[in-house]
């Protein structure tokens with residue numbers, strides 16, 4: 001069963017149509033890679049699903065809960081606050097530039113939401129955080145502040161922070177684009193190990209090799225539409241569309 | 252002036268350090284929270300409120316504090332004798348007892364707080380607006396409420412950013428307290444002027460100057476300590 005259903009999302013910024021009729025599903029345990037040129041609407045799509053932007057029309061269902069759906073005129077109507085909040089806790093987003101809280105150390109960053117939002121007790125939250133930090137090979141950095149860490153380490157903290165809420169789906173918006181090439185590998189390794197643990201993930205990326213090897217499904221977007229979607233073999237090796245072929249050749 | 256006279260004058264001035272510090276402290280206590288509220292109102296998305304707040308800030312920063320002190324101090328007695336006052340205003344004005352010994356102090360504190368709130372509001376607004384949008388977005392994605400986001404994520408970072416500008420403003424306030432003597436609020440400068448005439452000497456003014464310098468040195472030390480304390484992150 002699909003844990004994330006996206007149907008016909010549309011979104012404009014002051015008359016400029018950035019997303020047009022976007023539909024796809026993600027099943028539990030699947031990794032979906034979204035590729036496409038700059039400005040094609042990848043970030044906007046992720047931001048709509050994570051409630052950072054309001055969609056104009058369409059429908060999003062997360063784990064059976066409807067975030068918004070069309071009214072009879074084709075405009076998106078959002079569900080009430082309680083449901084939106086529940087959905088928010090079911091999904092997590094990892095940003096390109098990390099967005100860690102600079103005044104909090106690594107441990108505080110990771111336990112902030114479990115303690116403040118889920119009302120977990122602090123000791124339990126810390127225990128869980130230690131486990132996650134260990135998985136991210138950051139066990140020695142608990143007390144460090146974000147400004148004392150490398151970009152790759154900061155990104156791993158932000159992944160741990162998102163995982164601390166045990167989301168059903170984790171979204172990544174170009175998680176390696178702000179990193180030096182030699183730090184990209186360490187993040188891709190983390191993503192790969194999460195994929196092996198059957199974490200459901202939607203990853204916007206420019207790392208074609210990674211998308212090909214790790215993703216179960218690939219979506220190629222251009223100018224606000226999904227040009228092609230399918231298995232990595234279908235999209236990378238047997239692309240039906242000229243636009244896809246051209247884009248992939250560049251890498 | 253003899254050494255004994257200097258000592259006497261110092262003692263007298265020291266007594267009037269009290270009213271100066273009282274005004275300073277009361278102004279801080281009221282103007283900082285008020286400034287935060289004014290900053291919020293100015294950032295309000297409902298434009299009329301934002302415009303009204305801008306006008307308030309413009310008037311407070313655009314006219315002399317001395318004039319504001321005089322206006323607020325004399326406004327109530329003036330309104331009391333005004334026959335054509337609307338009833339609701341009359342009721343408010345009647346509550347104020349201008350004969351009470353505290354009236355002068357309250358009027359001065361109101362004037363200072365309203366004035367300094369406008370300056371603090373602009374500092375706070377600058378600080379709040381300088382926090383990257385990503386901080387709000389990260390907090391939202393983690394399910395934090397708007398209130399929690401503001402008090403736990405935004406405000407601590409704002410405090411660090413605005414500390415240098417605020418400390419500047421607070422040091423100016425120490426010296427601005429002397430403006431209160433325009434309505435005969437007796438503080439150090441007023442007393443020093445009297446002593447100057449009494450002894451026909453500039454020394455009392457010099458001593459008063461040393462007092463202000465000492466207060467400034469103490470404040471500077473406190474703020475540089477605070478800045479160091481907040482230096483644990485960038």
Ligand SMILES: Nc1ncnc2c1ncn2[C@@H]1O[C@H](COP(=O)(O)OP(=O)(O)OP(=O)(O)O)[C@@H](O)[C@H]1O
Nearest residue numbers: 013014018036037038039040041042043044045174
């Ligand atoms: N807040 C906004 N206001 C107006 N236009 C916007 C806004 N956000 C994005 N856009 C526009 O929407 C289009 C899609 O942007 P988006 O950031 O989603 O692309 P992207 O595929 O993520 O690109 P990149 O690979 O460079 O990150 C662009 O033309 C962009 O200028």
Ligand SMILES: [Mg+2]
Nearest residue numbers: 042043044173
């Ligand atoms: Mg993007």
